[in-house]
Amino acid sequence: MGVKNLLMMQANLVAGIFMLFAACSPVIPQQEVEILKEILFENVDESTDLLKTLTVIMKFNENNVPDDLLEKRRKLFEKRYYNEEVAVVVGNLRKRFDYIALSENLDSYEIDLSERNLAVLPKDIFTGLRNLKKLNLWYNRIDYLESSTFNNLSNLQRLELDSNNLTALSSGTFNGLEILEVLDMSGNKLNCLQPGTFNNLSNLQRLELDSNNLTALSSNIFNGLDKLEDLNLSWNKLNSLQPGTFNNLSNLKYLRIHKNHLTALLSNTFNGLEKLEVLDLSWNNLNSLQPGTFNNLSKLQKLELDNNNLAALLSDTFNGLEKLEVLDLSSNNLESLQPGTFNNLKNLQTLYIYKNSLTALSSDMFNALEKLELLYLSSNKLNSLQPGTFNNLSNLKNLYIRHNNLTSLPKNIFTGLEKLKSLGFCGYKIDKILSKAT
Template sequence: MNNQSTSQTPTHKTYFCNTSSVFYMKNVCDDSSTHVIYMSNRGLTSLPKGVFNGLISLRILDLDANKLTSLKPETFNSLSKLEYLFISNNSLTHLPHNIFKELISLTYLDVQSNKLTSLKPNTFNSSRKLKYLAIKKNNLTHLPQDIFKGLRSLNILELDSNKLISLENNTFNKLSHLVNLFISENNLSSLPQGIFDGLKSLTRLHLHSNKLTSLKLDTFNSLFNLKTLSINNNCLTYLLPGIFDRLESLDLLDLSSNKLTSLDPDIFSSLTELTHLYITNNNLTTLPQGIFNKLISLTNLGLDSNKLSSLKNKTFHGLFNLETLDISNNNLTSLPQGIFNQLISLISLQLYSNKLSSIENNTFYNLSYLTDLDISDNNLTFLPQGIFIGLESLDLLDLSSNELTSLDSDIFNSLSKLTHLYIKNNNLTSLEHEVFNELKSLTVLHLRSNKLTSLPSNIFNKLIHLEDLDIGNNNLTSLPQYIFSELKSLSQLHLDTNKLISLEINTFTRLNNLQILSISNNSLTSLAQGIFDEVESNIFNDLVNLKILDIHNNNLTDLPTDIFKKNQKLECLNLQSNNLNESKPEVFTNLTQLHLLNIEDNKFSLTDDDKKLILKNIKQRTYNESTTYNIFKNEPCFSSMTVY
């Protein structure tokens, strides 16, 4: 009887050797001593009895991304040497009593992304070698008392993205080797007394994205080795003085996206190892004098998106190692004298989206390492003489969206390393001819959306490295001859949305590297051509690398036959909304790389025969609406040319 019963007991061969079975794996069938089985994404809905029986040498079992809804209690009983088990991304709603009891060698268990609503108290009791346990992304609302009892080797515990509403006070007490604990993205409104007692090895604690309204004074008292603490995205309105006093090893503290209205002057005084502090997106209106003075190791400080209306002059004193400071999106109307004087290591300073109406001329005096300065979206009407002196390392300066009406001719003279300059959306009506002369490294210059009516002929002459120039949306009616002739590195030029009536034949002379040109939304009636340097020429002749040309919404009535003769690399041409009188297929003859041609809304309608003729002139193509040969599209260039 016993022999017969044994012979009928299914083993792994019953399933892994059956060629018609979803479990069939020849290597497992041939070798029962296999160490690894990967069965992810097989559509498994269940695991039959005995499916792993006999696989006594198995070390890794991957069942990820199947459709398992339940497991039999004895499923893994024969796998005493199994070390890694992946059951993630299934549809398990529960785990049977003692399901992992025989997995005495297990070190890595992943059951994340299932539909677990509860766990039995002794689910993991036998897993004494377990080092990694992932239960995140389930539907757990509670954890049983002592659920992790016995997991003395556990290093990483992931409980994030469940629906936990509370925790027992001794839930983690026995996890003396735990290094990382993730409880973020749950529904916790409070933490019980002593919840983290005993976690003497913990270095990372994530509590963000819960509903915490307050924290007890001794919450973190046992976490002497903690390096990272994220409490962001909760509902904290205050922090008890001394709450961080024992966290002497802390390196990163994130308090962002809470409802903090004030901070105790000594709240951070013990955090001498802290390098990153984020208090972004709270309701702070003021900061106590000296609140950051003890943070001698701090490199990154985020105070953006609060309601700060003023700062005390010594707010940042002592922060000699600070590299990044973000005070953007507050209500600051002014900056006190010397506020940044001790920030000798500062690299990035974000002041945008405040209400600054003026800045003292020595505000940035000691910031010799600063590379990124953003003062955009304020109320500045002028920049004082010498305001940027000392910023010898500055790479990016953003002055956009202020109310600047003029710039001193030498305002940028000390910024020899500047590569990006944005002065968009101001009230500039004119510019001094030498204002950019010392910007030897400039590659991007945006002057868009001002009120410029004219430009000096030599204003860009020294910008030999400039690649991107935007003068769109101004009031320019004309451009001086040769105004761009020294910009030999220029690849993008935006002149759209001005009041240009005509352009000289030499406007774009020497722009051999230009790839994008927009002169749309102007009042051009013709495109210049004629004899230039004793040679028959036209306005686009030097643009041999041009790929995008946008001339839509002008008043052009005619296109000269050879206007695009030298633009053989053109890929997109937008002539929409002009007053062109006739289709001239021969105009496009050399444009063999053209992918989009928009000639909608002119004074003629393209017939199919017109389109065929244009295509024939371009590449001897046969026109067919259903094929990719149809380049005629009522689209703007920039939305269709995704490579740009």
């Protein structure tokens, strides 16, 4: 692709943002080459080499170049024209396009326009960059995107729009990005997402929507994202989740919804997530869990429910989680646990129940947890422990019972804990208690 397309692309990029408009008239290609070499490509010795290199990159209609474009471009690159109070593209632009032009692999390149104080992106600004693989626009002031902004980036694989001021997106914002794999829109001010926003992103594997102002999601918002593996919805203001919201995400492995305002979950909320491995629901306002909430999550390995308002759990709450390895119930309001609560967690290795209000545990509470290695029971209100409470925990390595109301322990309470390496315990007359218990 030729010299002039690079000029036009950069003209759109710079002149569009700075509102530099001028009448169009022909410019001699050789003059462009010489000036470009002086401004952008100092390391290229022969203008013919430069012309050849640029020809590979993009095409250009040589009758469509503003006659004063080169002079305006030259001025923009001079340091005295840099102004952080306006949208500026200068910074690393020179090096970036130099890298593109001199790269050995001209079929794959990236552009970094992060931290440029950009407020707007002119329509069709990225025309001519069909081989662009990664576009970084994070930490700008962008508050609006034209529906056709990314239309020409048919080979884009990664788009980073995080830490801008976007409040809404039109349904056609991401049209043309059929092979996009990563989309990061975290740290914006999104209040809602229109149905169809992600419909054309059939190859998307990771979607970051954390740290926005989302209060609700339509049930079909993620339709079409069949290849999505990682979805981050944390640090929003979600009050509820509609039935079917995740139904079509059959390849999802990581789902993060922590730091929201959820108070309840419907029993079919997570239907369709057969491959889910990590589910983070921590730091919400959940006060109960319906039977069957996690029934279909047969491959789940980590479940985080800490820092909610859970006061009780049904004995079948965790049915179907045979592969679960880590369960975090810390910092809730649990006063008791029903016998059998953990019976189906045959593969559990780490269990956090600290910072609750437990006063007692049944002697068979942990019987099924033969693979458990770490058990945190600290900061509860346990008055006593039943004989045999830890009998079946033959693989336990770390046990913490600090900050409870224990004044005595049954004799041989720690019998069978052959692999125990760390015992966290403090309380009334600790030496006397431990001597009687061992």
